[in-house]
Amino acid sequence: MIVLTLQFCFAVLTISVLFGLYRMAKGPTVLDRILSFDIITSCIVGMIVLLSIRWRTSVFLELILIFSLLGFFGTVSFVYYLHRTQDVLPTNDEDDKEEE
16 A cells, blocks of 8 residues: 555655746746746655655665755755846946936
8 A cells, every 4th residue: 555655645745846847948037937846846756755655765865965965955046046137237326317
């Protein structure tokens, strides 16, 4: 019974990764791509956890930790980059003052 449950969960996570890849490819904004990257890394961590449970081993704990940190730091760096690029963009305050 547990094997069937693990296979079902693995299939759901695989479908979630596919949806995340689709959103990463078609995402209209950078924020959609950042969110899809975060979803994909979370699903990969979940898949590794399921494999670790299925094979009854703790060998993958380091790999789980690495992927979790990769997802976290990747998301933080994307948001930092997005924040920095929006600060650099010129504003149209001067154009608004001329119209008044």
